[in-house]
Amino acid sequence: MTHFYKGGSELPIGTQCSCLQQTKSNCLKLSILIWGIVMFSMFSLSAQTPRKDSGADGLSIKSLEVGSIIENQLWNMPLKTIDHTKVEKTITLQKYRGKKLLILDFWTVWCAPCIRKLKELSASQTLIDTNAVVIPVTINDAHAAGRILQQNNIGFSSIYADSLLRKYFPHVSVPHQIWIKDGRVAYITDGNLTSVANINKLVHNKPVHLLPKSAEINREELRNLSKPDIDSNRIGQVILSSEFAKSLPYSVFAKFDTKYSLTLYNHSVLGLLLHANRKEIPFVGMRNRVIWNVADSTRYWMELPAELINTKEYEKENALRAWKSSNLYCYYLKSNEMLDEQQKTDLLKLDLAKLLELKFNARSYVATSRVEAWCLYIRDAAVFKKCYSKSGATGKIKADKGYFSLVNRPLQSLVSYLADNNYKDKLPVTDVTGYAGNVSMDLYADTKNLCAVDAALQRYGLGIKRDTIALPMLVIERRGDHD
Known part of the structure; x- marks a missing residue:
């Protein structure tokens, strides 16, 4: 028996019998296939009970929500920071208590969206109102945090090895931002809509358009x-x-x-x-x-x-x-x-x-079809061999605007990255090199411009071009079209 439900109104569907669910225990079994519109109650989404943990000096920590007032215990807590020059300091948030807006930006060294947002805000730091301050917070140690700040030229000092702030502001995923306005939690957001414009508007008590972070579950x-x-x-x-x-x-x-x-x-x-x-x-x-x-x-x-x-x-x-x-x-x-x-x-x-x-009223199947695609190919085999990975170096991928690097990784990593960055091109990206080993290379090109990528690949004996090729494709079609 298979049933299908989704958000909103549901259509129970079964091949032998269906259940019209008004409560869990109230089912009407049917002997024939039916379509019925059902109002199925959503999973309850009650507010999480505030947690209390042991904090600095054995003090009780109560998780804070939108509307909560920041109390002295949090303002005066010693916190370790590091900057992009790897200078370490110990601060308290009391230093910023007079600011109109304080943003705690929780991040990790493996969170690419977090790092992109920090880079974006850091690059515009001079445009941010002086009555606002952004403070990154990470659970990672000083070495790891400092390395990311340095590599990405992020001008903010970050709190590192955090074990207390995340108890005040518990979360499952990052990015996770806490906007504190005039000493009170104003917003908890995922940072996607965070911008210099929104920061400056809130400082001056103007309306901002931010969405609360979606509910989380570990x-x-x-x-x-x-x-x-x-x-x-x-x-x-x-x-x-x-x-x-x-x-x-x-x-x-x-x-x-x-x-x-x-x-x-x-x-x-x-x-x-x-x-x-x-x-x-x-x-x-x-x-x-x-x-x-x-x-x-x-x-x-x-x-x-x-x-x-x-x-x-x-x-x-x-x-x-x-x-x-x-x-x-x-x-x-x-x-x-x-x-x-x-x-x-x-x-x-x-x-x-x-x-x-x-x-x-549709069906799907996989069929090999001749389609136009971007094909990664070998332009010069002798040159390409020079970028084969011969060492046991740890595999790494680094990506930035105008730059992509592979260290001891398969070409599939490049194909996947190019496909994700060019999905609006509507053409698949595929590897026709036939090489299954690992490579190391540095590409200096806009990865959203595949012609520029083609030029950058030339030094490695590779290229990428539009061609017609036979590929397994997922076909989704209306039933009856080929019956």
């Missing part, structure tokens, strides 16, 4: 989250149950895979299809590997619209959240017998086929 809580009741089917001695459920009201995109189950949280229909077909179309270079033969209105519900991605605009951020609430799914599959990877994938494909048929 992996352990997510793993233990109660799953919806789902019916079971017996196939021989194996009892299977599976369901597509509404998206969780948390900022989470996750997968849990065990010998007996598969759970996917908050995936779009396209994301689920790509996961199910990852053997034929690997995640590396999967961008633009879809042939759409459905109406634009149908595609809209299956794929996150490109115009809503990374816009940094208030209205579009709101629209993005609304789209996710209505169009993301969770998938639950469990069995009383062990399932191997292929069995779980096959079951997911069967369930997706039902979902596409009954919700969208």
Whole structure:
């Protein structure tokens, strides 16, 4: 038995029977396939109970929320900082208590969006009102934090090895920003809409457009989250149950895979299809590997619209959240017998086929098609051999505006990065070099300009060009088109 639910109104769908759910225990079993509109209560999203932890000098720490007043205990807490010249100091927030606006920007050395935002604000530091201050905060040690600040020329001093501020402002993910206005928590945000303009507006008590950070849940809580009741089917001695459920009201995109189950949280229909077909179309270079033969209105519900991605605009951020609430799914599959990877994938494909048929009157399959693509190729084999990785150096990827570096990494890393940076080009990016080893190279080019990338690759005996090539493609089409 398979049921499909998502945010908003739900359409219970089953091949043998369906449940019209008004409460968990109230089900009406039907003997024929039906479509019914159901109002299914959202997962409750109650405010988290403030936590109390032991802080400096054994004092009690109470987590703070929007509207909370910053008390003396926090203002006077000694905090260690480091800057991009690796000068270390001990400060207290009391130093900035007279500022109109204090932004605590929680980050980590492995968070690329955090570093990009810090670089952006640092580059515009002279434009930020003198009555505002940005203070980065990281759990990383002085060496790691100082190295990132230095490498990226970030002019802010950062609090490092933090173990106390994150208790006042608990969070699961970064970026995580706390905006403190006149000694009171005014906003808790993910930083996507943070700008010099918004900072300066708030300093002068003008309206700003910021969205609160989406609710969070950690992996352990997510793993233990109660799953919806789902019916079971017996196939021989194996009892299977599976369901597509509404998206969780948390900022989470996750997968849990065990010998007996598969759970996917908050995936779009396209994301689920790509996961199910990852053997034929690997995640590396999967961008633009879809042939759409459905109406634009149908595609809209299956794929996150490109115009809503990374816009940094208030209205579009709101629209993005609304789209996710209505169009993301969770998938639950469990069995009383062990399932191997292929069995779980096959079951997911069967369930997706039902979902596409009954919700969208569509179907999907993978077919090799001749399509136009950007192809990474070997221009000069002798020159290319010089960038083969021969040492056991730790694999690294570094990316910045106008720069991309690989150290002992496969060419697939370059293909994936170029595909992600050029998804609006609508052409797939693929590797036709046939080389499976690791390479080391430094590219000085705008990675969103593939012609410039082609010129930069020449020194390594490589190139990238538009060509027509046979590639496995995911085809999504209206049912009946080829029946």
